[in-house]
Amino acid sequence: MKKETIVLGLGNPLMADEGIGLKIVHLLMSACGENARADFVDAGTGGMSVLHYIANRKKAVIVDCALMNTEPGTIKRFTPDQVKTVKELAHLSLHETDILKVIELSKQLGECPGQVIFFGIEPQTVEQRIGLSDLLTKKLDDYVATISKELVA
């Protein structure tokens, strides 16, 4: 049975800090357990699958590595209308799927959650290797605590 809230981790664990969203979602999953009020999903880089994961939920929390022009390691909470994408590749290329366009499509279909919250984490390193940077690893507890507050709200 699908829960009202879904927490989606996006990213790729083979690209260093690009995998931060997945790591956080796995930690939240272990911390909150099966009986949590939310479904937790490691959605990888499955772009358009986000459309289906969030469909007809009340709340979607999306955790992802984000280039925000902030200090590496910074976590920021924002909603889709607080940002504009600066991706060069607009118009839905798949792996470069612009998540904000997916949210727009979801709205047009009338199945978008009333609340969509992003947690962006500024990476220190995005390169071909398995494992997060030390900087982000040290902050994992803080990230989990910050996002957990969103889930009780």
Added chain:
Amino acid sequence: MSENINIKVKHITRVEGHGNIVVNIKDGSVEKCQWQVPEAPRFFEAMVRGRDYDDIQTIVSRICGICSISHSLVAIKAVEDALSIKISQQTDDLRLLMHFSEQLQSHVLHVGYLVAPDLFSAPSVVPLVAAAPDAVKTIIKAHRVANQWSEVVAGRITHPITIVPGGFSQIPTETQLRNLQNELKALVAPLVTIAEVVLSVAGNLPAFERETEYVSLANDNEYTFYHGNIKSSDGKTMPVSDWEKVANEYVVAQSTAKWAKWNRDSYAAGALARFNNNAEYISPLGKKVADMFGLKKGCCSPFMNNIAQIAECAHVTEKAIELIDKILTRGLKTEEVKINPRPGRGHAAVEAPRGILFHSYEFDKNLKCTWGNMCIPTNQNHANMQLDFEKMVPEFMHLGEDGLRQTMEMLIRSYDPCISCSTHYLNVDFVR
């Protein structure tokens, strides 16, 4: 005709990854015409070295967010081949069922979200919702069913978690399979609707053909995605273990991606290659869809790859309905994975949605990976795209700069290329 045309498309949209199109025509004569791939290499082969045999499929599934099931399955087949691990018929059938789900997911995504906007002259699928709401909703429904199908068998929509060397860590229940089968039966009519919608605008597909070698898997009496040998439409067949002699990978100055060729200067992989090599075995509904568009074995129009994908959507749905009956009639069994892995080198191929995909691995006595080699379908298509461009530009330059650019972009999209798929991070500016 005396005409100057300068096209430089940096990072063509609605394909996966980064590719550029460069054309210079001076006084009606083509001075430059290139398909360029500027992506940085990913070095996945180096990443698997030193890893345990049972970690490989988990790692390589992250190569791609669209073909993650194909990468997982080809890796596990190659690992099992290397380590002399045998699997049960049930395991083979369930993996095939999983693999079919990815064909449907990916093809619907490609045709519905990426190609359809070209045919409807829309910049993306988002504005299409207002222009053709029923069609888009039908496409999204089909995509949703395909996603749920993957989730039932693979444990989640992307990046499978249920497969292990030798079998499955978890199999679906009989109820889940029956529910899935009912969903698939209900999907047949919407798939025909999608075909009809595409047919209504198929006249917008450019009329372009080029005599081409097509390479895919082929197997006895089967339209195969998963078993069999490598086949060329020129007639040769090759065992999967010799795939390096088929791809003959090489490098060119204009591209960071490797190119491939077998019997000619290039070959094509993908749905049209599978159709051209296996059309006589496509399911009745797949044939009906192909017939709607006049798609016949021997077709050499790359744009018909999109149509072959629609026919394959019908095929995999129909075949999956039969396969679920076969699995359940035999009786679902929880099988303990018992293996006795021995070191060695192994090879495998599967048909990813966008074409034939090869993986090979070697393991030492501690069952650690010492070597890996992978060859993705898009790399096998790059040389063919370039040769298509060289024939297309003189034939279509009368359309002028915009018309030629759009036709060339459509050509690239028709191959459903997967140029780079390992990174996707958000890049945002805050609204002030």
